[in-house]
Amino acid sequence: MTKQSRYSPEFRERAVRMLLDQQGEHESQWAAMNSIAAKVGCTAETLRKWVRQSEKDLGLRDGVTSDERERLKTLERENRELKRANEILRKASAYFAQAELDGQAFLRRPK
Structure with missing residues (x-):
């Protein structure tokens, strides 16, 4: 009984990449999140969670990676x-x- 995600992994990756590419054009990361989220059709909070998880997966932030979470x-x-x-x-x-x-x-x- 897995929860069906509204967004595909490819969509999430693309949105995170867009944010990382364009965050220098905004006064803060949150402002960039709001801008990108409006363009791609998700909420800024959803995009923030994707970015934080991506940072964990890349080892840039402490926490449980996606692979570890799946294994658990x-x-x-x-x-x-x-x-x-x-x-x-x-x-x-x-x-x-x-x-x-x-x-x-x-x-x-x-x-």
């Missing part, structure tokens, strides 16, 4: 699946252990 999601998903499987196995084991005890008690009954 994969590991968390696998962990949930394994916990679910272990719970099923635990319940099945208890059920069969109880069935075996019930069967043994049945065999020991006097006739």
